[in-house]
Amino acid sequence: MASLPNSKPDRVLVKTTLPIRPTPLNSSRQPVTTGRLIIRSIVPEDLESLHVLRTQPEVMANNPQGRIDKDLEETQRRLDLFLPPKDEETFNFAICLKETGEMIGTGGCYRFTSMFGWPIIGYMIRKEFWNQGIVTEFLQSWLDMWRNLPREDAEIEVDVRTLRDGDGxxxxxxxxxxVADNIGSQRVLEKSGFENFLTWTEPDLRNTEINVDLKAFRYFLTK
Ligand SMILES: CC(C)(COP(=O)(O)OP(=O)(O)OC[C@H]1O[C@@H](n2cnc3c(N)ncnc32)[C@H](O)[C@@H]1OP(=O)(O)O)[C@@H](O)C(=O)NCCC(=O)NCCS
Structure with missing residues (x-):
């Protein structure tokens, strides 16, 4: 691993792997069924369901936006980030109930380069379905989908604090x-094999006059 000249001291260039991009397009992604869920591509018809999800204050409370979507147009702009032609930049899915087909949430990789340099995952489901193990069920299946994507060698700049010791x-x-008080999300991550590697405090994006404690988690891709 080489230090980057003129870069922030906590960033390093590493040789690693990443899923080959473009990621499989929405149209080519096969739905995956779990015990209670169907995990499928996001489609334009998800607008109403996504709006219901994103207008639940409890759901949006832990979102950096910190408020519900103002109107359907704002939700449409969010949906567009995961529809063609943007689908080739992400690996984000609709979380649906197997029994009814109802779309109750979204989850997946919504950005390939997070502030730590690595891809980032996110998820949200409607409050009526919290604490039933749904997102854990989703995440465990999604991690298999992510792991099975074809890979290529990559050289990327990452935050050194994400790394374990050792070169190569x-x-x-x-x-x-x-956020540190989002215990449900942290439990999902721990149950799915993520580990907490960093806790820090910064201005709260939802109200920059106050600080918030944040906990970062990482998951190592092993076959
Ligand atoms: C966070 C969220 C994704 C969790 O989804 P979920 O389907 O309810 O998660 P699961 O049921 O799989 O697991 C949640 C776990 O946290 C536990 N939990 C939840 N709130 C808790 C609390 N306040 N104290 C202790 N444990 C808590 C649950 O009991 C469960 O653990 P268990 O299985 O050991 O009983 C869901 O609440 C959500 O969509 N929230 C809004 C969006 C959000 O916060 N996204 C994540 C941003 S980082």
Whole structure:
């Protein structure tokens, strides 16, 4: 691993792997069925369901936006980030109930380069379905989908705090973070094999006059 000249001291260039981009297009992604869920591509018809999800204050409370979507147009702009032609930049899915087909949430990789340099995962489901193990069921299946994507060698700049000791090729990882009081999200991550590697405090994006404690998690991709 080489230090980057003129870069922030906590960033390093590493040799690792990443899923080949473009990622499979929405149209080519096969739905995956779990015990209670169907995990499928996001489609334009998800607008109403996504709006219901994103207008639940409890759901949006832990979102950096910190408020519900103002109107359907704002939700449409969010949906567009995961529809063609943007689908080739992400690996984000609709979380649906197997029994009814109802779309109750979204989850997946919504950005390939997070502030830590690694891809980042996120998820949200409607409040009526919280604490039933749904997102854990989703995440465990999604991690298999992510792991099975074709890979290529990559050289990327990452935050040194994400790394374990040692030089040489670095095992690929995916990261995320949660506000410290979002215990549900942290439990999902721990149950799915993520580990907390960093806790820090910064201005709260939802109200920059106050600080918030955040916890970052990483998951190493092993076959
Ligand atoms: C966070 C969220 C994704 C969790 O989804 P979920 O389907 O309810 O998660 P699961 O049921 O799989 O697991 C949640 C776990 O946290 C536990 N939990 C939840 N709130 C808790 C609390 N306040 N204290 C202790 N444990 C808590 C649950 O009991 C469960 O653990 P268990 O299986 O050991 O009983 C869901 O609440 C959500 O969509 N929230 C809004 C969006 C969000 O916060 N996204 C994540 C941003 S980082």
């Amino acid at each position: 090729p670095v095992l690929e990882q995916i990261v995320t973070w949660a």
